[in-house]
Amino acid sequence: MSVKTSTKARARTGGDCCPSVLAAPLDERQAADLAQAFAALGDPVRLRLLSLIADAGEVCSCDLLEPLAKAQPTISHHTKVLAQAGLITGEKQGRWVWWRVVPERLATLRAALAD
Amino acid sequence: MSVKTSTKARARTGGDCCPSVLAAPLDERQAADLAQAFAALGDPVRLRLLSLIADAGEVCSCDLLEPLAKAQPTISHHTKVLAQAGLITGEKQGRWVWWRVVPERLATLRAALAD
C-alpha cells in the first residue's frame, strides 16, 4: 500500500509536511494527527478561548475565567487540550502562565482544508 | 457588552458571514456553529472519509466500506455527521447515494482560521 499512496500523495501534497484532505486519501497517521487538532477546535468554549488569546496576543489564565464563565479547573483543562494539539503555547512567568497562539499550527490546518 | 463587541467585530470580520477565530472574540453563536463543523472533522475515520469523497469527486457509500474497514451502520453514521455539519452533501439516485464535498463550507472553516 505504501507504493500506491506514496507516489500519488507525495506528488500532490508534498509528503507528510502538510497533507491536504482534498488532495489525496489520508493515511491513518495523517488523519489521526489532523483529527486531534480539529477535535481540539470542536468545542465552543475552546474556540472562544482561542479567540480570546488571539485577540489579546498574550493572556494569563486568570483573565479567561470571567469571559468564559467557567470554573478554573475547566479552563485549565481546555488550555491543556489546545496546547497538546499544538494550537497554543504557554510560558510560565512567575505565578502566571502567558498563553499565545501558534500561527504555524493554524496554517497547517488551513492547508489541510485547501487543495 | 453588545455595543462593545458589535462595532469591533463587524469592522474586522464582516459580520456573521465568515467570522474569524483570530480577528475578534467569538460570540456563543459563532463558536457553536464553527465548533460543530470542527468536531465533525475531529475524527480520523471521518477525515479519511471526507478525503476519499474529495479524491473521487463522487462516491456511493458502498465504496467507502472497504477502504475504511468499518461496518455499514458506522459509515452511515459518519456521513450523516459530515452532512449535518454541511461538509458533504448526498444525492440519492436509485439505490445509491452519491456524496460530494461542499467546497464553500470548507472555505468558511479556512477563513475562520485566518485573520
Add this chain to the structure above:
DNA sequence: CGGATCTATCGACGGTTGTCAATCTGGGAG
C-alpha cells in the same frame, strides 16, 4: 410478486469528554 442490494435507523455497549469541588504545588508578598 419475490429476492437481492444499498442505505438508514434502532438498541446496546464500552470508552471518552466536559464540568466542577476539593486538593496539591510552587512562586511571590509581607
Add this chain to the structure above:
DNA sequence: CTCCCAGATTGACAACCGTCGATAGATCCG
C-alpha cells in the same frame, strides 16, 4: 517563615460518542 494566590491535578458524575448486530425501508431485477 507564613500567608496568599495562580495554576495544575485528582476524583467523580453525567452526557456524549464511536461502534456494531439486528432490523426496516427503498429500489432495482428477473
